[in-house]
Amino acid sequence: MEKKFRKYLKKSLVTSLVLVVMILSTIIPVWAQELSSPDFSPWAIWTLHEGERYGIFPTSWYFSHFRAGITEERLNSLLEATGEKIAALGLDKKEGFVPLPYKGDRSRGDVLTRLYNILAQYEIPVGESPIQYMQEQKIIQGTGRGLELDRTCTTEEAVVFAIRLIQSLCDNLQASSKGFAWKLEHNNNTIYFLGSIHIGTSDLYPIDKKLREAFQEADALIVEANLLDQEDGIEYFLDKARYQDGSTLKDNVSEETYEKLLKVFEIYGIPEEAYNQFKPWSVANDLTVLSSSRSENLQEAAEAATLGIDIYFITTATLLDKPIGELEGIRYQADLLDGMSAEFQEIYLNAVLDSILEPPADEAVDSAELLEEWLDQWRKGDVEGFANSYTTTGKESENEMTSILFGQRDKDMADKIIEILEGEEGKSYFVVVGAGHFVGDNSLFYHLEERGYKLERLEY
Numbered sequence: 001m002e003k004k005f006r007k008y009l010k011k012s013l014v015t016s017l018v019l020v021v022m023i024l025s026t027i028i029p030v031w032a033q034e035l036s037s038p039d040f041s042p043w044a045i046w047t048l049h050e051g052e053r054y055g056i057f058p059t060s061w062y063f064s065h066f067r068a069g070i071t072e073e074r075l076n077s078l079l080e081a082t083g084e085k086i087a088a089l090g091l092d093k094k095e096g097f098v099p100l101p102y103k104g105d106r107s108r109g110d111v112l113t114r115l116y117n118i119l120a121q122y123e124i125p126v127g128e129s130p131i132q133y134m135q136e137q138k139i140i141q142g143t144g145r146g147l148e149l150d151r152t153c154t155t156e157e158a159v160v161f162a163i164r165l166i167q168s169l170c171d172n173l174q175a176s177s178k179g180f181a182w183k184l185e186h187n188n189n190t191i192y193f194l195g196s197i198h199i200g201t202s203d204l205y206p207i208d209k210k211l212r213e214a215f216q217e218a219d220a221l222i223v224e225a226n227l228l229d230q231e232d233g234i235e236y237f238l239d240k241a242r243y244q245d246g247s248t249l250k251d252n253v254s255e256e257t258y259e260k261l262l263k264v265f266e267i268y269g270i271p272e273e274a275y276n277q278f279k280p281w282s283v284a285n286d287l288t289v290l291s292s293s294r295s296e297n298l299q300e301a302a303e304a305a306t307l308g309i310d311i312y313f314i315t316t317a318t319l320l321d322k323p324i325g326e327l328e329g330i331r332y333q334a335d336l337l338d339g340m341s342a343e344f345q346e347i348y349l350n351a352v353l354d355s356i357l358e359p360p361a362d363e364a365v366d367s368a369e370l371l372e373e374w375l376d377q378w379r380k381g382d383v384e385g386f387a388n389s390y391t392t393t394g395k396e397s398e399n400e401m402t403s404i405l406f407g408q409r410d411k412d413m414a415d416k417i418i419e420i421l422e423g424e425e426g427k428s429y430f431v432v433v434g435a436g437h438f439v440g441d442n443s444l445f446y447h448l449e450e451r452g453y454k455l456e457r458l459e460y
Contacts, residue, residue, distance in 0.1 A: 038062030044160050049319055051163030053307055055202025056081040061155055069152040070106055075114075082162045083118045088203070089175050091122040100130065109149030111158050112140060115165055124173070137172075139164040167206050176208040178381025179309070180435050181458040184448070188425040191417065192218065193455070195386075195435025197378050199293050199371060200307030204379060207312070210458075218430035220323040221313055222420075224413075225330045228314055233330030240334040241282035248276045249283065253346050260353040267356065268297055280345035281337050284352045291356050292367040309378075313432050327413045327433070336409075378435070381459060387439040410437055414447035421453070 040048055040062060052059055057078055070078075099117040103110045109131065116130035127133045131149065134140045139161055140147060153161075170176040180195035192214045197204075206212075215221070226233070243252070250258050261283070265272060268290055275283050286301065293304035305311070317324050340348070355367060370389070377386040413433065420429060437444045445455060 039066055040156055041067060044156055046319065047160045047163050048156075049316065050167065050206070051159065053200075053202055053205040053312065054085060054163060054166055056085055056162055056166070057159050061159070066155050068154060070111070070155040070158045072106065074155055075106055075111065075158060078158055078162055079114055079118065082115065082166065085166055085202075086118055086122075086169065089170070089173070091124060091173075093121055094123055097121045106153055107150050108140070108147070108153045108157060111153045111161060112149075115139075115161055119165070119169065124169070134161075134165075137164070137168040139168060170206050171209045174208075176206045177204050177379045178208055178459070179211055179378055180381065180383050180386065180438065181211060182438070182445075183456045183458050184421070184453055185456075186421045186453060187423075189421050189423075190428045191421065192428075192430045192458075193438065194309070194313075194430070194432045195378075195383075195438045196309035196432050197371075197374055197435060198308040198310055199289060199304050200309060200312075201293075201304070201375060202307065204307065204309070204375060205312075207309075215313060215316070215430045216320070218322070218428045220325050220427075220429055221317040222325040222327060222429055222431045223310055223314060224326065224328050224433055225333050226314060226324050226326055227311060227330070228318060229330055236331050237334040240338040241279055242277040243279060249278060249280065250276070252342065253280060253349065257346055257350055257353070260350070260357060264353055264356050270298065279338070280342075280349040281340055284345075284349040285337075287349075287352045287356065288367070291352065292371045294368050310432055313430070325429075327416050327431075328409075374435075383439075383457065386435060390436055391440040407442065410442060410444045411447050413437065414444050414451070417444070417448060418451060418453070 038059070051057075061074070097120065099120065100113055102113040102117070112134050113130045116126065116133060119126050119133075127136075131140070131147070135147075142148070167176075182193040184191045184193065192211075194211065243249075249261075253261075262272060264270075264287060265275075286298070289295070289301045289305055290298070293301055295301040295304055314324060316322075359366065373389060374386060377383075377389070417431070420427075433444065439445075448455065
């Protein structure tokens with residue numbers, strides 16, 4: 001039996017990736033508890049929040065002279081990253097392009113001209129005046145003293161200009177991520193469904209403007225669990241993830257398993273004592289994120305997790321003071337994960353360890369490649385491709401974990417959605433749930449349609 005499970009899990013780590021639907025036992029909770037207060041201007045908060053995910057500047061800039069004049073080093077870094085972000089769109093370049101001359105004094109006008117030159121090299125309508133284009137696209141909106149083009153540009157202003165430039169271009173070209181989206185109308189209520197991928201990259205952003213607008217217009221965001229719940233949810237989850245009887249991870253797994261674990265810890269530079277108290281399922285969760293996101297350490301894994309679609313909308317809703325509802329909650333999910341048998345927890349941990357120490361052959365499914373495939377499908381809005389990949393891979397990894405993660409959960413979530421639809425009229429909701437819950441047999445959508453509710457696929 002154990003060999004069978006190992007074979008299935010090693011061949012396909014789809015269920016491991018699904019576990020990020022729940023929450024990472026150490027990565028997300030710690031990140032949520034250690035949010036800092038960066039130094040930026042109130043007017044820039046919304047734009048910076050959006051642009052943090054574009055991958056064009058490090059958020060460490062927030063804590064060092066962010067509102068002071070930008071240095072040449074920072075400006076060059078920002079321009080290079082912005083250029084790479086735009087180049088990834090695959091636009092046709094102009095033949096014989098000659099960039100407009102710029103002062104090189106890092107003034108606001110200088111920064112805008114340099115940003116304009118990044119766009120002007122492509123076959124897109126940007127006009128001939130950098131400032132006119134920037135004003136038309138609302139990239140520069142001026143201050144109480146006008147455009148102040150000759151004033152030294154701050155790091156904050158330069159970053160905001162670059163973020164607005166990218167978002168404006170992607171919106172105009174309809175080049176933003178399409179996602180997996182549906183709409184359901186009933187009883188004068190509207191629910192927008194968005195299938196989430198729970199580990200992300202900066203390539204996912206920006207998200208399509210119509211999706212952003214649907215979210216902003218919604219009366220509430222609804223997710224499986226609010227990962228930023230700072231009351232008692234995270235503490236409860238961590239308590240479930242750790243041994244409470246004084247024993248350690250080493251005491252609860254075989255010597256062979258623990259030796260493999262130490263080898264993996266060495267690869268990622270993780271101290272042995274970091275996971276002494278954690279149970280196999282929670283350790284396996286974190287290692288899954290490390291391996292599937294190709295992260296080199298826990299910090300990179302945390303960044304990959306916070307680039308997931310769920311976190312984006314949860315943090316955005318928090319910023320907007322938009323109500324956040326839960327279909328399950330952190331406590332429910334902690335109990336669900338901790339309900340796995342001790343035997344299967346070790347099998348799960350071994351599957352993840354083996355996938356790291358003995359990467360699968362070319363013909364096998366690699367978790368990192370699988371994640372990249374799903375992210376690419378999400379960007380393109382390729383629901384059919386994702387459904388085929390997900391259901392095919394999932395069938396090859398049916399085990400105790402899949403029975404826990406799906407089945408009754410999907411029916412229960414469908415019941416809660418129906419309660420919402422049949423409740424107070426005239427409301428709009430934006431529901432973000434793991435995309436795997438929308439496809440395959442007995443999915444959340446299956447239960448809704450069985451009850452007579454009609455879903456409309458949204459294609460942008």
